[in-house]
Amino acid sequence: MLVGIDLGGTEIKAGLVDRDGRILIRSSIVTGTGRSYRLIIEDMQKQVEKLLKDYGTSIDGIESIGIGAPGLMNDRSGYVIYCPNLFWENIPLGIMLHEHFNKPVYMENDANAAALAESLFGSTKGAVNSVLITIGTGIGGGIIIDHKIYSGSHFAGSEIGHMIVGPNFYRCNCGNNGCLETFASALAMKKYAVHRVEIDGIKTSITNINAKTIFDAAKEGDQLGIETVDRMIKYLSIGIINVFNLLDPEIIAIGGGVSKAGSYLTDKLKEEVGKMYFTHRIQYGDIVLAQLGNEAGLLGAAFLGINKYQK
Amino acid sequence: MLVGIDLGGTEIKAGLVDRDGRILIRSSIVTGTGRSYRLIIEDMQKQVEKLLKDYGTSIDGIESIGIGAPGLMNDRSGYVIYCPNLFWENIPLGIMLHEHFNKPVYMENDANAAALAESLFGSTKGAVNSVLITIGTGIGGGIIIDHKIYSGSHFAGSEIGHMIVGPNFYRCNCGNNGCLETFASALAMKKYAVHRVEIDGIKTSITNINAKTIFDAAKEGDQLGIETVDRMIKYLSIGIINVFNLLDPEIIAIGGGVSKAGSYLTDKLKEEVGKMYFTHRIQYGDIVLAQLGNEAGLLGAAFLGINKYQK
Incomplete structure (x- = not known):
């Protein structure tokens, strides 16, 4: 046990x-x-x-x-x-x-522990190389290489949320400008929509602005909802294509609260990422929803020792 | 043999x-x-x-x-x-x-073969995890994980030059906008400096604009030279910090023609990348010049079989 x-x-x-x-x-x-x-x-x-x-x-x-x-x-x-x-x-x-x-x-x-759980029992099961991107208030990442957690030489790897992907209107907590999580996290979506309303004077039907209400509004055709989701998809797709071009995993799984947007999210991501493939001569990895939800962290943590010493 | x-x-x-x-x-x-x-x-x-x-x-x-x-x-x-x-x-x-x-x-x-050669006999020798970034007309990359070449699940990994890092004034050959090699390759430096002269009307003492003359001009205080080098350093540093935040290698080596700029280049990179560390509580990997030059490709190719089957 x-x-x-x-x-x-x-x-x-x-x-x-x-x-x-x-x-x-x-x-x-x-x-x-x-x-x-x-x-x-x-x-x-x-x-x-x-x-x-x-x-x-x-x-x-x-x-x-x-x-x-x-x-x-x-x-x-x-x-x-x-x-x-x-x-x-x-x-x-x-x-x-x-x-x-x-x-x-x-x-x-x-996030590494969760990536391990997904690779043992969930969305990325069976894949030799896979990546989990967890999107909530921030963005975390877990990298599995050759069935094992890859955390780098100083335990500082897989910080996918802090990949710099372009200039943004506010700085990340880490001090840099342009981190993926300032474009594509739940908090980033909220900040952007609020910014558009309060600074740019955009009108919207969304009353309580957060990632969920923004996704709901987008599905119902609200202009600010669509704009905010499109922006999130654009930058998350850049993050994903960067992971494909660097690590070329078999699967990228999307977890965390924002993944509750479901296939609405992954369908858009697949379309957008597909436009950015470096070549169409190979089959890129799939983009799927994580399966283990809140259990992933606990489950993956339990298997850390077994994963570390497996052949 | x-x-x-x-x-x-x-x-x-x-x-x-x-x-x-x-x-x-x-x-x-x-x-x-x-x-x-x-x-x-x-x-x-x-x-x-x-x-x-x-x-x-x-x-x-x-x-x-x-x-x-x-x-x-x-x-x-x-x-x-x-x-x-x-x-x-x-x-x-x-x-x-x-x-x-x-x-x-x-x-x-x-580039993967060259990274292997550097890790066996050159700049990254002894490192468990290392990355080679080769900067010439384009930007290539080679990733070594656990002393072995990591090329991904479909042989499409380590395309560091096609990491998207921000919007640029021209598109990459791969079709995307914002690839690292459109900011930090020798060709990118030339294109930027020429753009500044021809489109923006900037005056310069540089006569035959290319990466070498731009570096030389920067060292002698030419304004366009400095601006072009600074821009290259800024974006290459973003590329490097993204590699640190994702892969956290022990060493990143810079090879290719542009690495002839020597410690002038790596000193500036270390300073700029140091400002962007996610945390100062760990020691990040070193940034060094590749050592094997044009021999790296041939040498690394020779050792592919040995590397593949080593334990």
């Missing part, structure tokens, strides 16, 4: 998972950021112990513990390098969990 | 190479594009046979034959998928060489 933990800024999801990818039992607790990291990690330990007890087993029945979190994780040292949502920097998360449970502990960026 | 062949639009360079990466004997013949591909491949066969004879050996002493060419090469089928400089599409290059010599034949994009 495996333990998977999805550590987020709002909640910590944990579960016991079997080797077939079934989540046997799970729970969620409030993260409570702002507290000492020791308290948060102690809560996480108690959460896992309660899961073991509730499932009628003990730590002896566990192969390994895996954690995904939204940041840079040094799996070699056991330290969280940087996790802005938790205000964490240089936190010995892996070391503390290992000392407490005396089990192998693996750490990864949560 | 290994045979390496660097098949270009102008000349075909071939050589016998030992396992330590020494080129024992080499020759160059004119490609003669426009002729039937059979004639070109027959010339290549004769070229290799002459090298063997001149070196006093025979094909029996050869482990494998490797070919790099500027295009998409299907190493599984033995076909060149597409090689625009040679006007080749679906050409059974690998099959014909294998039938003729009865030896294992390996094919790769020439």
Whole structure:
């Protein structure tokens, strides 16, 4: 049995998972950021112990513990390098969990963990090389190469949201101008539509502007909705063609809240990306919707150790 | 002993190479594009046979034959998928060489072959993950992951020159607007400077405008030279930061004709890229000059088979 933990800024999801990818039992607790990291990690330990007890087993029945979190994780040292949502920097998360449970502990960026779950049990299953792009408030990415997570030489790879794709009217939190997530995230869509209304005086039927209402409005023919979706599609397509031209994966899966727009989104993306192929002499990878939703992070985290050491 | 062949639009360079990466004997013949591909491949066969004879050996002493060419090469089928400089599409290059010599034949994009050579014997030696960016008339790229060439699922990866980084005043040959090579190649620099002179009426001391004279003029304080170099650096830095944020390699090496600008180029790149790091909490990869020059293609081609099957 495996333990998977999805550590987020709002909640910590944990579960016991079997080797077939079934989540046997799970729970969620409030993260409570702002507290000492020791308290948060102690809560996480108690959460896992309660899961073991509730499932009628003990730590002896566990192969390994895996954690995904939204940041840079040094799996070699056991330290969280940087996790802005938790205000964490240089936190010995892996070391503390290992000392407490005396089990192998693996750490990864949560989007990488989700990409692994999709490649083992979801939308990219069977693909040798695949990429997951998660689109919510920001844009995250996970790269699978040769069936394994690829996180780079300093655990800083697959930051697809920070690929610079052109000048934009506002700066990214990372300090740069032109990051993909400032064009194609849910927040970017909202900012653009609000900008068009408040600065350019565009009229719209959308009352509560957010990614969902913008997509809904576009489907119903609202001009600002269409314009905002088209702009998002244009830049996300540039991001996708850049991934194809660099990594040439078999599949790119789109996850995160914005993927709820469904085939309306992927149909438009396929059309737009298709126009930008470098050559029509090869078949490019498919663009699909992620399948595992919110479970991907926990599930992928559970399989980190197995993925790391598989041949 | 290994045979390496660097098949270009102008000349075909071939050589016998030992396992330590020494080129024992080499020759160059004119490609003669426009002729039937059979004639070109027959010339290549004769070229290799002459090298063997001149070196006093025979094909029996050869482990494998490797070919790099500027295009998409299907190493599984033995076909060149597409090689625009040679006007080749679906050409059974690998099959014909294998039938003729009865030896294992390996094919790769020439920038990938060069990246392999740099990682075995040159600027990126020892790095687990590295990237070579070759900047000449166009921009090519080679990606090494876990000491091996990474060319993607359809042999279409590492096209770094076609990463879209922002809108430009002219379109790329690939049909898209905004490709890195339309901002940062030697041709892009020339086109921009000429555009500034002819369209915008800018005055300059540069008489024969090309990448070299532009760099020379910039070093001597010419305004258009400085502006053109700065623009090139700006966009190449965006391309490099995108590679760091996606692949996080230990080293990025800059090769091709433009790399003759030397440390003047890499110093400026390091400064500009350093401003764009996603976080300063990790050490990013180094930016260095490629070391093997024109030999990289031939040398890397020779080692394709060894690289493919190494553990």
